[in-house]
Amino acid sequence: MHETAAGDRETGLHTSWSPPLIGLVAVLVLVNFMVDTAITAPLIVLPQMLDHFGTDHTAWLNASAMLAGAMWAPLLGKSADVHGKRRVLVLTLLISCAGALVCALAPNVWVFVAGRLLQGSAVAAMFLTVAIVRDVCAPRIAMLIVGIVTSGSGVLNIVSRFATEKLAAAHGFQILFVVSAIVAVTMALAVRGVVPESRITTPGRIDFGGALLMGSGLLGVLSYISLGSELGWLALGPVALLLGGAVALTRWSLVSSRKPEPLIDIRGLGLPLVLTLLVIVLATGSYQSLLQLIPLLTEVSGSQGLGYGLGGQGSLALLLAAPGIGVMLGGPLAGALAARIGPAATLAGGVVVGTLGALGMFAGASMFPAAVVFAFLLGFTVGALGTSGFNMAGSLARPEQQGLVSSLVMVVVAIGSVVLNFVGSAVLRATAVTVDGAAVNSGTGVFSYLAIAAGAFALAAVLALALARHVRRERNTPAHIQFERSHS
Structure with missing residues (x-):
């Protein structure tokens, strides 16, 4: 079989870098940057949104988009397998654009949440970009490109964090949603012009x-x-x-x-996929809950005597940019390692690093330099986690099911994020104290929050190591024995 720079002539798959592949990857990276503007950028203005709407429902303002992701993902994943990944990705971007405009114009918190539920369809864009990569690339190079596509937007996020802070200060938090809408519709046009339609679709009903x-x-x-x-x-x-x-x-x-x-064939989930999903739901939920906590740490000064506080020690944008740097490095590195040692081992290593990062935030809650370092480690973990999770799930799926199986990864990402965000917010509300006539989060609440997140990461690490051992054992099992097991 003869390979060219443009791809394999017989299968049409890209097997090495070429100008068309570089252009495709650039567009998909920008699509995932749009996802970040929709999901994580509002964290920078979370305190302003709480004040504007007169609510303390932190989780609803932050996690409603991820909740919508859990609702949207299986439907859009199945639709992509049936109707084509490019077509569904364009539709997803346009729905997200509409949701962002609703958020920008929302007169009250519940209209805002409705807009976030629409904007949350952008979560599906992440797994659709991964499914597109696996659709057009040979498996070995696909693992690396998945890492670049899922994490490459970290470069843009580092710059955008500081620009976002300035824009919000000058024009109000609503400007972030206007920008998100513009980016979404621009990327819909780019996807329509650059991304090829799916080579493989499967007949079926939604x-x-x-x-x-x-x-x-x-x-x-x-x-x-x-x-x-x-x-x-x-x-x-x-x-x-x-x-x-x-x-x-x-x-x-x-x-x-x-x-x-x-929509989801529960009976068809094997042990490796179940373990993969459990690892992802725990680890990404922990990461997202810690990301939600970071802006709240900066609202309190250490001089208030609560046992924590980063207020006045440094820029919130820097704290939120540090995970972006980690994501940018962790994703491609995990993709390159997965091509050599396999995604299961890479996933396990990443989650162990994340556990160390979560434990380190006990010190980071009151020391700004430590917070930056451990936030970076957490970002590195989530970059490796996303890349290895998608690669692991994709390796277990047939070509005509890439969209649906990839959507399962996003479902558990969304569920983990929403559950641990809500649990953390409940802990903070239940343990709040009054200082100078104002309710603030207590040290007990903050450190209990950190303990829950670190515990979730530690459990994910145990499961990830079990998955790696299972995969290694299966790889060393003779093929005829594997066949007998699957038909017994």
């Missing part, structure tokens, strides 16, 4: 009913976690949301098990 059941179930359960700490864990409203969500998820599980083409 389970809209299953998507509605799963999404409403997640919304009910996570709403209970968010509202229970404020209204009471046994109050009628939160309990009704919990029961409604549990019924919807149970119904979705039962109905899906009987459908020939369910």
Whole structure:
């Protein structure tokens, strides 16, 4: 089989770098930069948004977009496998654009949250870019490019963090959502012009009913976690949301098990994929919750005697840029290592580093230099985690299922982020204290928050090491024994 710089002539897959591939990668990196402007940029102005809307629902303002990602991802992943990845990616970008405009014009917090639910469709853009890479590249180079595509936007984020801070200070937080809308529609045009349509699609039906059941179930359960700490864990409203969500998820599980083409085939998930998803849900949830905590640490000064506080010690933009640098380095490095030692081993190594980063934030809660260093380590971990998670899941999927299986990664990313953000916010609200007539987060609350995040990372590390051992054992098992196991 003869390979050229443009790709393999027989299969049409890229096997080495070429101008068309470089252009494609550049566009996909910019698409994921748009995702960052939609999901993480608002963290910089989180205190301003809380003041503007007169609410303390930190998790709703921050995590509602990730919640929407969990609702959108399976539907868009299945649609991409059936109708084409480029077409669905363009639609996703346009929906995100509409959501950003709603957020910019929102007169109250609930309209804002509705806009975030629309804008959260951008989360699907991440896994669609990965599915496109695996669709057009040979497996070995695809692992490296997945790392670049998922993490390359970190370069832009380093600059944008400081620009975002200045823009928000001059024009209000709404300007961030206007910028996000402009970036989204620009990238929709770029994708339409540069990205080829899928080579492989699969006939099938889209389970809209299953998507509605799963999404409403997640919304009910996570709403209970968010509202229970404020209204009471046994109050009628939160309990009704919990029961409604549990019924919807149970119904979705039962109905899906009987459908020939369910949105997510729970029965078809093997042990390696299940372990991969568990690692991702715990580690990314921990990272996102820590990212949510960082702006709150800067609101308190160490001189207030609460046992923590970074106020007056340095720039919040620098603190949020440090993870961006880590992501930028961790993703491509994990992709290069995965091509040599496999994504499972790379995933395990990344999560171990993340556990060290989470533990280090106990010191970083009161010392700015330590916070920058350990925030960098956490970013490095999430870059490696995203790359290795997508590579691991993609290696377990058939070509015609790349969109759907990649969407599962984003589902658990969103679920982990939302759950741990809500849990952390509940802990902070339950332990708040009053200082000089104003409610502030207590040291007990902050360090309990950090303990939950570090514990989640540690559990993820244990599971990641178990996954790496399982994959290594399977790789060393003779092929005829693997065949007998799969047919027993």
